[in-house]
Amino acid sequence: MxxxxxxxxxxxxxxxxxxxxxxxxxxxxxxAIGIDQPENAKHHFRVMLKLTIPSAQVEAGKSDFQIITQESNSISEAIRVIQSLVDKKLDFGHCRVIVLDKKIMQSNQLDLMKWFIKRPDIQGITYVAVGEPSAKEVLSWKVKSERLPANALVLAFNEVTNRSPYVLSEILNDYYMRLRESGIDPYLPIIKPINGSFKINTSVVLKGKTIKAELNRDETRLLNELLNPEKTALIDVGKGKDQIFVNAEQTKTNMKIIIPKKGNPYVDVQIKIKGFIEESQKNLHRRSDIKESEKKAAILVSARVKNFLEHLQKLEVDPLGLGLKYQVKHGITKNELYQWKNLYPKLEFHVKSDVKLKGTGTMY
Amino acid sequence: MKIQNKIINTLKQQLQETKDLIIHSFEYYNQPIHLVYIQNLCDAEKIKTDIIQPLMLCEKESKFLLHLLSLTHCQVIQNQEDLTNLLLLGNVLIFFSNEIYSYKVISVLNNQPEDATVEMVVQGPQKAFTQNLNTNLALIRKRYPSEKLKVEYQSIGTLSKTKIAILYDVNYADPIVINEVKNRLSKIDIDVIQSAGQLENALNKRKIHLFPTMMITERPDRTVLNLAEGKVIILINGTPFTLILPAVFFDFISSMDDLFHSFWIKMLMIVVRYLALLVTLILPALYIAITSYNPEILRSQLTLTIAGSRSGVPYPSFYEVLFMMLAVEMLVEASIRLPKAIGPTATTVGGLILGQAAQQAQLVSSIMIIVTAFVAIANFTIPVNAMSFAIRCIRYPLILFACFFGMVGLVGGVIVLLCILVDMRSFGTPFLSISWGSSDKIETITNVPKGGHH
Structure with missing residues (x-):
């Protein structure tokens, strides 16, 4: 029984x-989650959630989604309200993109990011970006080739699927680290909707928690190359008839802060590039031609990087983390941080680059 | 003379006056001779050539007696109590000159080896064992002509008196295992034994068990290979399957083909088999865990496809899984029972039409159809049927665990399963033990970590 x-x-x-x-x-x-400036001044944020409407048939350009907007003082409150506006349980497990409005980044940004970091179902590898003209615009934009909602952005930011040196990608964990660390400054790519697709080739750099400046396309590329050596870069050398294009397959950047006993402190930047010539107006027959091209390219790269680093210095931003490097050697007491603050604007950049060309074309 | 008639009459009574008991009486050398045998069980031709014809040719009584005793299976009976037994085992009793002789004239049935149908290999021996014990013994002796091969006979079953033979190589077999087998055989209390699986159940100490701890095979080559590995073989009369013991888990996932292929092919086959084992074991449970508890595990592309194809399905995921698993189990069961001519039709109707229709009727999602097919196919890659059936059963507890606790439940269930397997022993050998190479074949069996045998 x-x-x-x-x-x-x-x-x-x-x-x-x-x-x-x-x-x-x-x-x-x-x-995707978008955060915009609220219309009502009483609230802090306008939270937008991009929800998928899944279908059994997946087709290009047929991605179906729904955007729910809610203004609130805190994100968690907004999410609770949004939950009451939809019929099913919200699941953040597949949230891969966070789009922020520029204006929101002036104020209490750290609290905002804390919510994303603390939430267990939002992954640390979620991409963070700035939306222009607004986050709403970016979220509601329909991309022609897109099969699943927000998938185009995920693929564009993915280092494996998109190796363009212009696309700077930033993940949530890294962004949060940069916000909180004192020796390194955050940066974010800017997404602009264009006809049927997105344009992601500019970026913003932040000083602390607020936006300092916008980087144009070339500056973004340089920053990307310095941050991610695995990105293949194209270096254009010379002008007019002498112009050649070098495809850099491998880039290695090594930066060291050197404070000599006599003389000015400087940053020693060593760049090693291995690549081949992709396009040339002239005929390059001999080995010596290539050697000459190598020299020209090296000088150009050095000058360009030096200019860029000085540009960042003038903006008083440090996305490359030179401050962290300084802290590693000298400690992180208040005194040291103060010293670095004074030191950074005075630093000189000694850039040395070494370009090695294997030949002309992929087949050499 | 009177005594003989009396004995025959008692025999008649003991055998319930059965009509197929033939009593053949005639007179020769001036004395009555009786031949008593059971019709159909005995070979009438053999009686004629070995007994009647020599009788006619021998002028003297002593000469015929000499002939009778020179026959290999003929003996003088001292003990008159087991006369009925001898009759039932296919002997003819010869009542002659105050003595009773028995001579084995059993007609041999089913002694032609047929093609292996249960455990097939691509390259390698194609014939299976026969239903006859002596033929099977001959098959083994031919493949394993060793003076160290020892054969012991026993009969099991109080009613069936099934003849079994215990075989082992004296050099390699572990005496502890042999004693244990004999001990357990002597304790078997069962009326009728007709198959190897039945004997396996009877030999097993646990009455309710799932995993087979003895190998059942119909292949002479596998039997001989195991004999050389120091295992004990039990042949059973009337079935082409033999029992091999002790057996470990990894034996059940090995096919005889592994020996016949070149190294890399063999490795690929083994890897595929273990992957299939994993798939058939956890995939249904994994589907439940993923769709109902942890959809963030998958890539968003796949998640959204599953969500899309499930959006019309009215019931929770475990109904879906149970429904499809039930369909597959029924299909497998039906195709075993069906005659060969109807079999393909049933699988077509069941597999293709049912699957397609169930998906179109939005009873199950299209991903579930793939899962079902995958699980069913993967299950058939396990070479030994006994293990294949056991794996089929163990899926359901895992589904239950996944239903209640999702991914955590699935992992917990697999750990519990591992614990059960680790705890199991097959005649003293740990069920999950791995023998590294063949050089240490004696050690792997004698090394009993626990003193006791299960």
């Missing part, structure tokens, strides 16, 4: 499920 009761008990429990049990089709997947 006991045995039978046990069997019946097991059979009955089979029809029950745990509280966490929630089928995949009873969930709303949030694929």
């Amino acid at each position: 006991k045995y039978h009761l046990l069997i019946i008990f097991i059979m009955v429990t089979f029809f029950l499920a745990g509280c966490q049990f929630n089928d995949i089709d009873k969930r709303f997947f949030v694929v």
Whole structure:
């Protein structure tokens, strides 16, 4: 009898499920979150969630989504309100993009990012970006080739699928670290919707928690190359008839802060580039031609990097983390931080680059 | 003379006056001779050539007696109590000059080896064992002509008296295992034994068990290979399957083909088999865990596809899984029972039409169809059927765990399963033990970590 009761008990429990049990089709997947300046001055944020409407047939340009907007003083409150506006449970497990408005980044940005970091179901590898003209514009933009909502952005930021040196990508964990660390400054790419696609080739650099300046396309590229050596870069050398294009396959950048006993402190930048010539107006027959090109390219790269670093110095921003390097050697007491603050604007940049060309074209 | 008639009459009574008991009486050398045998069980031709014809040719009584005793299976009976037994085992009783002789004339049935149908290999021996014990012994002796091969006979089953043979190589087999086998065989109390699986169940100490701890095979080559590895073989009369013991888990995932292929092909096959084992074991449970608890595990592309294809399905994911698993189990069961001519039709109807229709009727998602097919196919890659059936069963507890606790439940369930497997012993050998190479074949079996045998 006991045995039978046990069997019946097991059979009955089979029809029950745990509280966490929630089928995949009873969930709303949030694929992107946008934060805008609120229209109502009483609130701090305007939170937008991009929700997918999944369909069995996945087709290019047929990605179906829904954007729910809510103004509030805190994100968690906004999310709670949004939950009451939709029929299914919100699931942040697949949220891969956070788009911020420029104006929002002036104020209490750290608290905002804390919410994203503390939330367990938002992944640390979520991409963070600035939306122009507004986050709403970016979220609601339809990309022609897109098969799933917000997937185009994820693919564009992915280092494997998109190796363009113009696309700077920043993930949540890294951005949060840069916001909190004193020796390194954050940067964010800017997403601009264009006809049927996105333009992601400019960026902003921040000083502390506020936007300092916007970097144009070339500056973004240089920053990207210095930050991510695995990005393949194209270096254009010379002008007019002498112009050649070098495809840099491998870039290695080494930076050291050197404070000599006599003379000015400087940053020793060593750049090693390995690549080949992709395009040339002139015929390059001999090895000596290539050697000459190497020299020209090296001089050009050095000058360009030096200019860029000085530009960042003038802006008083430090996305490359020179301050951290200084802290590593000298400690992080208040005194040291103060010293670095004085030191950074005075630093000189000694850039030395070494370009090695394997030949002309991929086949050499 | 009277005594003989009396004995025959008692025999008749003991055998319930059965009509197929033949009593053949005639007179020769001026004395009555009786031949008693059971019709159909005995070979009439053999009686004629070995007994009647020599009788006619021998002028003297002593000469015939000499002939009778020179026959290999002929003996003088001292103990008159087991006469009925001898009759039932296919002997003819010869009542002649105050003595009773028995001569084995059993007609042999089913002694032609047929193609292996249960455990097939691509390259390698194609014939399976026969239903006849002696033929099977001959098959093994031919493949394993060793003077160290020892054969012991026993009969099991109080009614069936099934003849079994215990085989082992004296050099390699572990005496502890042999004693344990004999001990357990002597304790078996069962009426009728007709198959290897039945004997395995009877030999097992736990009455309710899932995983086979003895290998059942129909292949002579596998049997001989195991014999050389120091294992004990039990042949059973009337079935082409033999029992091999002790057996470890990894034996059940090995195919005889592994020996016949070149190294890399073999490695690929083994890897594929273990992957299939994993797939068939956890995929249904994983589907529940992912769709209902942790959809963030998958890439968003796949998650959204699953969500899209499930959006019309009215019931929770575990109904979906149970429904499809039930369909597959029924399909497999049906295709075993069906005649060969109808089999393909049933699989087409069941597999293709049911699957397609269930998906179009939005009873299950299209991903579930893939999962089902994948699980069913993967299950068939396990070479030994006994293990294949066990794996089929163990899926369901895992599904239950995944239903209640999602991913954590699935992982917990797998750990519990591992614990059960680790705890198991097959005649003293840990069920999950791995023998590294063949050089240490004696050690792997004698090294009993626990003193006791299960």
